[in-house]
Amino acid sequence: METIDAMKWRYAAKRMSGKKIPEHKINKIIEAMHLAPSGIGLQPYELIIITNNELKNKIQPIAFNQMQIVECSHLIVFAAWDTYSNKRIDKVFDHLAKERNLPLEKTSSQRNFSKSFFGAMSEENNFHHAAKQAHIALGIATLTAALEGIDATPMEGFDPIALDALLGLKEKGLKSSMLLALGYRNDSNDWNLNLKKVRKPMSEFITEIK
């Protein structure tokens, strides 16, 4: 499918069919997210990819009992860093230096900038920043999925504290920021499918300064 056709085809499926996404297609969506850009390349989030039915059943009640939680093929939890610690920042730049065959000192200016930039922010704003980077990947995932004819429903309607507890995220220094249900729309019973896609008028969306 072509980009704009894919973006028009996609919608937030509220009912899915339970059909499984083939391995090579889910891998493509994950790889696209893995390649997503992020501020200073820190990739300050992880993805928890859930296909386990028992776990999906436990998540459903803490996500307003939404049906796509259990009817999707893969449920992805975006789990963002709770804070940009120096240890985490060092780990990124140590890995970068190794992959690029650089002496560690060559990474020190970006490394020190990152530490002072995020160190000067509140912990809450560290998390907001990390979650924003995860949203870039979320956008890329929705388009990648649509291009493959796969439905992707972003959801922020869930209790993050309960979800973090269920998944043991706090112990890992992570906080859930978003859910993404990937699967196939159920044409026969999704009330959301036939509603007209509405966006604000283009004239209120963009301002051109030529």
Next chain:
Amino acid sequence: METIDAMKWRYAAKRMSGKKIPEHKINKIIEAMHLAPSGIGLQPYELIIITNNELKNKIQPIAFNQMQIVECSHLIVFAAWDTYSNKRIDKVFDHLAKERNLPLEKTSSQRNFSKSFFGAMSEENNFHHAAKQAHIALGIATLTAALEGIDATPMEGFDPIALDALLGLKEKGLKSSMLLALGYRNDSNDWNLNLKKVRKPMSEFITEIK
């Protein structure tokens, strides 16, 4: 280009050639962003699309003098709502009702939910929420651009207060959250072009629960 090839091809171009993006291609990138999903469909941000050279020259010094600001074809400023006011929320749902030929009352449950959800949040967190939605569109723009062979460099290295003042965003209830330079890489002098693209190991990026 295929999705993964496009994601591997793309990088944050730090030098661009000044070549102009054809109208139909820039329109495709803008349309993809216009179709991007957002929380409760509120689209709480606007895009300022700058091709004016004089204005780009004024922005460059408040963005660490980055060259891609002036060498890009189109500079996009993501300008997010400073707050989710009831007036803004009403406008979205009035438009939705009109486009879907629904009586206004049919939108009242989502309308009221939005008002109480965002009303209970601090103004700062309203802005973070709005900026996160803009990041979804940013992700979609980077992939859409890459699929068209266009470079897209996201930038948060700028002084948002100075940029808001320059563009008169405060008066519109907007705050700049991100810049995106769209254009064409300058193969001959971009130090960033030949650096190996490094991402954290996939094993540290995803956790599968089967």
